[in-house]
Amino acid sequence: MESKSYVSKVRIDRSPLWKKSAPVLSELDMELTERCNNNCIHCCINLPSDDISAKEKELNTGEIKEILKEAASLGCMSVRLTGGEPLLREDFEEIYLLSRKMGFKVLLFTNATLLTPQLAELFARVPPLEHIEVTMYGMKQKSYESVSRSRGSYESAWNGVKLLTEKGIPFIVKGTVLPPNEDEIEEFIKWTSNIPWMSSHPSLSMFFDLRYRRDKGKNHLIERLRLTPEKGLAILSRDREGYFKSTREFCSKFMSPPGDRLFSCGAGLGKGCVDAYGYFQLCIPLRHPDTVYDLKKGSIKDAVTRFFPEVRELKASNPDYLARCAKCFLKGLCEQCPAKSWTEHGTLDTPVEYLCGIAHTQARYLGLLKENEMSWQVKDWKERIRKFSESIS
Amino acid sequence: MEVKNRFDVIYTYSDDIVAREIEGELIIIPLVSGIGDMEDELFSLNETGKAIWDKLDGKKSLKEILEILSDEFEAPKGEIEEDVVGFVNELTKRGILVEVSGN
Numbered sequence: 070m071e072s073k074s075y076v077s078k079v080r081i082d083r084s085p086l087w088k089k090s091a092p093v094l095s096e097l098d099m100e101l102t103e104r105c106n107n108n109c110i111h112c113c114i115n116l117p118s119d120d121i122s123a124k125e126k127e128l129n130t131g132e133i134k135e136i137l138k139e140a141a142s143l144g145c146m147s148v149r150l151t152g153g154e155p156l157l158r159e160d161f162e163e164i165y166l167l168s169r170k171m172g173f174k175v176l177l178f179t180n181a182t183l184l185t186p187q188l189a190e191l192f193a194r195v196p197p198l199e200h201i202e203v204t205m206y207g208m209k210q211k212s213y214e215s216v217s218r219s220r221g222s223y224e225s226a227w228n229g230v231k232l233l234t235e236k237g238i239p240f241i242v243k244g245t246v247l248p249p250n251e252d253e254i255e256e257f258i259k260w261t262s263n264i265p266w267m268s269s270h271p272s273l274s275m276f277f278d279l280r281y282r283r284d285k286g287k288n289h290l291i292e293r294l295r296l297t298p299e300k301g302l303a304i305l306s307r308d309r310e311g312y313f314k315s316t317r318e319f320c321s322k323f324m325s326p327p328g329d330r331l332f333s334c335g336a337g338l339g340k341g342c343v344d345a346y347g348y349f350q351l352c353i354p355l356r357h358p359d360t361v362y363d364l365k366k367g368s369i370k371d372a373v374t375r376f377f378p379e380v381r382e383l384k385a386s387n388p389d390y391l392a393r394c395a396k397c398f399l400k401g402l403c404e405q406c407p408a409k410s411w412t413e414h415g416t417l418d419t420p421v422e423y424l425c426g427i428a429h430t431q432a433r434y435l436g437l438l439k440e441n442e443m444s445w446q447v448k449d450w451k452e453r454i455r456k457f458s459e460s461i462s
Numbered sequence: 463m464e465v466k467n468r469f470d471v472i473y474t475y476s477d478d479i480v481a482r483e484i485e486g487e488l489i490i491i492p493l494v495s496g497i498g499d500m501e502d503e504l505f506s507l508n509e510t511g512k513a514i515w516d517k518l519d520g521k522k523s524l525k526e527i528l529e530i531l532s533d534e535f536e537a538p539k540g541e542i543e544e545d546v547v548g549f550v551n552e553l554t555k556r557g558i559l560v561e562v563s564g565n
Contacts (some may be wrong), residue, residue, distance in 0.1 A: 075511030075549040076556065079489070079504050092484055144484040172480035172491045174504075196495050198504075 091339055092144020094373055098342035098353055099136070101164065102127055102153040103282075107180055107217040109206065111247055111294045112287075113278040113354070113412070118157055127345045130160045134167055136343055139369045141171045147199065149176040151353070153345070156183035162191060174198035180206075181229030182222050189232040200266050201240040203230060207250040208257055215249035239266045246275040246304060247294055254304070275301050276404070276427055279412040281354050295423065298430035306434065316402070316435060321458040323401035326450075329384045329391060331407045331417055333400065337377035341369075351377055355408035357417055383407075385418035394420050398450035399437070403428035436460075469528065472562040473550055474520035479558050481515075488512050490558055497557050505558070514549045520562055524550065 104123055105115035116123045128136070137148065148168050155161060156179055168175050176199040192201070205226060207213030213223035233240045242264065244250075244257050254273070261271045275296045279288045296304070306312040327333045337351030344350060349362040349372045360380050362372040385391055394405055404424045407417040414421070432438040437453050447453065475481060478494045490505040497503075507515055513535075517527045524546060531542045553559040 073545075073548055074508075075514070075545075075552055076490070076505050076507055076558070079506045090485055141482070146484070146489075169493060170480065172482045172489075174491070194494055196492070198492070 092146075093339065094140055094143040094145040094341075094369060095339040096147040096149070097136075097140045097145050097340065097369075098149045098151060099133065099164075100151050100153070100342060100344050100353065101133075101155040101158050101161070102345050104157055105152060105154040105180075106157060106182060107154065107206075107219045107222055109217055109245075111216070111245065111274075111277045111291055113291070114281050115153055118154075123345075127158075128343075128347050130163055132347060133164055136347075136364060136369065137164075137168055137171055137173070141173065143370060143373070146172075146174060147176060148173040149178065151178040154180055154183065156188070162188065165191070165197075166195065169195050169197070177201045178204070179229075180204055180217075180222075180226060181233070182219075182225035184229035184232050186232060189236045189238060192233075192238045193236040196238070201233065201238065202243060203233070203240055204243045204245065205230075205257070206245055206247070208253045208260065212250040212253060216245065216247050234264075240264070241267050242271055244271050244273045246273050246296060273304065275304060276423070278354060278409070281356055281412060283356075283412065283415055298423075298427040301427060302430050302434055305431070313435070316431075317458055317460070320401050320435075320437075320454060324398055324450075324454045325400060326396050326398050326445075327394070327400055329386075329395050331383045331385055332381040334406060336406075336408070337373070337381055339373065341373065341377065351380060352408055354412055357407070357411045357415075360407070360411075360417070383417065387416065387418040387420075390418040390420055393425070393443075393445045394418075396445035397428075398447065398454065399428045399432050399444045402431050469525040470523050472520060472523050473518055473554070473559045474562050475518065476558055476560045488515060505556075510545050511549055514546055518559070 100114075102124070103114055103116045104118045104120055105112070106118045107115065108117070109115065140148065150161075150165065150168070155177065158164065165175060165177075175197040177197055179201065181203045203226075205213070206216035207223070210223040213226065214220065217223070230240075230242070242261055244254070244261075246254060250257075258270055261267050277291050277295050279291055332351075334352075336355065342350045342353045343364065344356070344361075347364045348356075349364050349369065350356060351360060355361075362376045364372070367376075385395060394403075397403065397405075404427070405421055409421050409424060410417050410419045413419070413423075429438060429444065432444060433440060435457060437457055438444060438447070444450075478492065478497060480491045480493055482489050482491065488507045488511075490507070492503070513531065514527070517530055522530075528539060528542055528546055531537075531546070532539045535542065550559060554561075
């Protein structure tokens with residue numbers, strides 16, 4: 070008899086390619102809490118773990134279950150559980166199991182400090198089907214806890230990583246570049262190369278977001294901790310050839326002036342983020358009141374099929390934005406977006422000088438801009454992109 | 463155990479998987495470890511597989527399923543039998559289907 074297969078393995082990543090039309094919702098972020106047991110100096114979202122008023126406002130297990138049920142009915146395949154620190158929730162295990170039993174792949178963002186042998190056992194028995202993402206803040210107790218400002222967190226984080234390793238639970242780590250740990254980057258990268266699930270260098274946060282809730286008290290410190298564009302470039306281009314190669318590939322696809330349409334990213338396109346209190350956002354940072362949807366008064370389907378598309382049609386009206394960002398061809402190098410404008414200025418269309426500086430510094434290094442030239446003044450940008458895309462570093 | 467010549471057996475979906483139909487695709491998602499070879503492996507069924515899958519309700523024996531499919535597709539029983547046997551063997555090996563206990 071001819072050998073015939075009735076079942077095939079499929080890899081559905083976070084941007085699945087469906088044979089027919091894509092489902093209404095492909096992926097969902099669930100920010101289970103804004104509270105965190107760490108108090109990181111650069112963090113854009115954390116509230117104290119014992120913030121009772123925040124805890125009382127959080128969605129309860131039943132409400133989260135209803136949201137997950139609707140997401141499943143809309144075809145969603147992947148749920149990201151994030152925070153704050155999602156493992157702080159007493160019902161985390163229940164939410165995790167609910168998600169997996171509904172047929173979601175689960176992507177967990179954690180600092181790993183609250184991982185217990187029981188939880189590791191659960192992840193080993195019922196795998197998340199996505200690599201757990203652990204953020205590490207230092208290779209030594211002093212550096213780690215200077216960032217986390219939480220006594221004992223260094224040992225707890227390393228214990229968490231050890232548990233995942235021992236149980237063979239796939240995970241990757243991400244790093245941050247901050248004054249207490251900036252001398253440890255090479256040591257950190259070397260350590261991550263021994264993690265079997267790391268297929269490339271770890272991502273390193275260094276151009277930090279301001280507070281998503283615009284609670285400005287911590288912003289001064291975050292601004293002071295941000296790397297200068299020049300210092301950031303020095304880190305990004307440590308591997309000059311690799312940096313040119315990846316930027317060239319990216320630039321060939323994503324470099325053109327965006328015009329006055331504010332949303333040129335994929336935010337809200339078949340995906341979104343539910344915050345800890347039941348508000349549905351196009352992406353994790355974007356909390357401008359005009360762009361969030363109250364799920365207690367509506368549905369995910371209504372948000373994704375009606376509300377989000379309306380928001381995505383918004384156009385810039387700020388003259389400064391129209392004169393600069395709308396005409397800037399460095400879109401692929403610049404993180405300017407409505408979410409960043411919101412966190413920095415409380416608007417959707419204000420140029421963020423810090424991001425503009427980073428993009429221009431990179432563009433000059435890559436040869437896309439001349440010294441003192443501003444991107445929105447460049448007329449022959451298509452030619453420059455073409456030459457750059459075809460060049461060999 | 464090979465299914466050939468055991469058509470009185472009833473099969474059903476394993477509790478170790480979750481099956482979801484999304485945009486016309488039947489996707490089988492492992493719930494416990496050991497179903498796939500890799501940590502992020504999901505499965506989909508071809509059209510023949512899906513037709514057989516839809517008949518597995520934990521109540522009908524393979525013999526009954528064969529008869530239903532034979533009528534439905536107006537195909538010779540031998541041909542259908544080959545597909546059903548192949549399908550059940552493959553999915554039981556992967557732990558996606560299990561025999562209903564007590565039959």
